[in-house]
Amino acid sequence: MSANPQWDISRALGVARLFHLVCGARDACVTPFLTLYLRQLGLTAPWVGILMGTKHLIAAFWAPVCAFLAKSYQKRRVLLIASLLGSMGASLLMVLIPPLDKDLVYRSCNGSSSETTTAIPLGLSRTVDIASAQEAASSHRARPPSLLVKSTGIMETSGFRIGPDESDQKPSNDLPKYLVDSAKGARTISQVLHHTTSFEVAHTALPLLPEGTELGAANLSVVKAKAQALSLEGLQWTFILSLGSIAFWELLTAPLEQVADDSLYEYLDFVDATDRYRSLWVWRLLGMSVGVCGISALVGQLDCFLMTNGPRSVVHFYGYSLVSTLALLVSIAFPVPICRRREPSYKTVKALSLIGGDPRLILLAFTVFLVGAAASTVQNFLFWHMKDHGSSELVMGFSVALSLLGEILLHSFKIALLKKLSRVGTVGLGLGCLAGQLLYYSFLWNWWSVLPVQILSALSSGALWWAVGASLEDQATARTERSVRAMFRGHFYGGGSSLGSFVGGFVVMYSSVAVLYQACCVVLLLWLVLFLTIQARLPQERKINYSKLLVMEASDTSDSEEGTERDWLVRAMREEHSEWKG
Structure with a gap:
């Protein structure tokens, strides 16, 4: 085996290491x-939640199927x-999806600090202030275009209010061109959309008839119905295209x-070098750190120089x-074992039965599920929250x-932390x-206030896992450790992330991101108390440490014992088997 050039460790x-580094930067x-x-693009929180929930659901259940087929x-x-x-x-394909607001990229390059998303959620009840429309039409020549929006406070799709002063003082050159261009004599105003829970969305393009025309109730209803149909159709197409692209991509x-x-684990397992496999995750985190800082700096420098029809974030793609x-070039040399050991194909079923028969693993599975749900709300809407505060x-x-980086630095204290707090205590600390x-x-409260608390991610993510x-x-039993770990990482954590995304989007729509995070905090604290209470009431398992038994002194065994009772290893295994059967 050593003469085979395949085994170059x-x-x-x-x-x-290079592959993990590049893939981390790529993601x-x-x-x-x-x-x-x-x-x-103009999608509101519920539809973003549906898209991200679908993405997590595909990743949780499609990846194991492909891995099994590729191995077989x-x-x-x-x-x-x-x-x-x-x-x-x-x-x-995501770059090809047209945004609802064609002039969004121009407003961002003109220095607008708060980009109002012009989306109408599906099923959202909308009313148009007709009196304001008539007043705006009659006084169009006497009033600047920036005052056409009724100054009652407009809310973005994330649920955060833009004050009246901020709306009224917005310069006219930040508005879409079709609001200030009167070459064709068109009269357009912005309609204010209301929801029963004070969720309002700024939307544009309700055409008015030429100046001086009397609008009857029938004409107004026709205009309103056409505007609603066009807005709804545009949102539906944007959502459908986004859903198809994200699903295909995932x-x-x-x-x-x-x-x-x-592949890498089996490659190293042939030469008993799997201990080196455990340190490769550091390279992935380093790649992610470099990639996330590099691409965000690049977007900040180049977005206004890209003449595209989409938002500035197309640079990310x-x-x-x-x-x-x-990464494709590196994958050509990635270690893939040629020969493979015959292993049972029902390891996933065996891992599932193992989890179902152990109350500690069931409790841990619920914990990972809730952690995934809470973490998905951070991934989905934290940047929305930061954007609304000027980040x-x-x-x-x-x-x-x-x-x-905090997670990488804390890794050197992993053994000491687990010994000091125990595994249950470390899980509680992470929660x-x-x-x-x-x-x-x-x-x-402002753009930089999120930075100090990020160091806690080393405990809430790293130490917990x-x-x-x-x-x-x-x-876990022999040869099922990786299957059980993959099930926790994929199915339980991914399933929780999917559910958290679905629910979180609607919570943001009907309240706000702040309320979503406060609700998740309460749920986690309640589960923490329940987790520690149940864990303390579970019976303590007696595990046999065979390494300690092998160094036992010979005097521990009495010479009067006969037959198999003199074999301390057989006796220990019998005791463990009897406890397991009981």
Whole structure:
């Protein structure tokens, strides 16, 4: 086996580190900023939640299927290359989706600090202030275009109010061109949309008849119905195109990470070098830190020089495709084992039965599910919240990099932390830190206020998953550790992220992002109390440490014992078997 050139461990680890570094930078180009891009397209919180929930759901259940098929037919390298090529093209489909507001990119380049999304949610009841429309039409020549909007306060799709002064003092050159262009004699005003829960969306383009025309009730109803139909049709097409693009993109991207991890683990397992596999996650986090800061700085510098019909965040997708090209080159040399050991194909079923029969694993599964739901609300709407407080994309990227670097730095204290607090205590600490982060996010007051709390992500993400992984290794049976860990990472965490996205979008629509984070904080704190209470009442399991038994002194065994009772290892195994049967 050593003569086979396939087993070059140093080269394989070097390629794997580079692959994780590049793939981390590739994912960081788009993933943190995807919901911000969807907001710039004009989609409101519920539809963004549906899109992200669908994305998480596909990743949770499609990736294991592809990994199993690739292993069964020995097509892992083909799948790696096809996934990188396909995701590169699928990501560019998002660039082709037209935004609802064609002039959004011009307003952002003119220095508008708050971009009002011009979207109408599906099923949202809308009323038009006809009296204001007539007044605006009659006094169009005497009033500047910036005063055509009724100054009662307009709310963005995220649910945060823009004050009357801010609306009225907005310069006319930041408005869409069709609001100030009177070459064709068109008369347009902005309609204020109201919801019963005070959710209002600024929308444009309700055409009026030429000046001096009497509008009857029938004509007004026809104009209103046409405007509503056009707005609803535009939103439906934007949502359908976004859903199709994201679903197709995720189908191609989801299998990449799991197939690469399985290939590398089996490659190292042939030569008993799996201990080196555990340190590769650091390179992925480093790549994400570099990628998220680099792409956000690039977007801030180049967005106003890109003459496109879409929002400025299209640069994220171009960067994603560029880094995917580099990852494609690295994947050609990625270590993939040629021969493979015959392993049972029912490991997933065995892992599921193991989890269902252990109350500690069931409790841990519910914890991971809730953590995924809470984490999805941060991923989906934190940047919305920061944007409403004046944060730039560079600040957003730097906040993500802070949390990733904190997790890397804390890793050197992993063993001491788990010994000092125990696994249950570390899980409780992670839940408490995540709840504290969410409560802090709900009280943001300016653009930089999110930065200090990001260091807690090292505990709420890193330490929590270290404790979960240690618990799974301790309670899983032989050859099922990776299957159980993949189920927790994929199905339970991914399922929680999907549900959190679906529910979180509607909470944001009917209240606000701050209320969403406060509700998640309360749920996590209640579960923390319940988790510690149930964990304390569970019976303590007696585990046999065979390494300690092997160094037992011979005097511990009495010479009077006969037969198999003199074999201390057999006796210990019998005792464990009897406890398991009981």
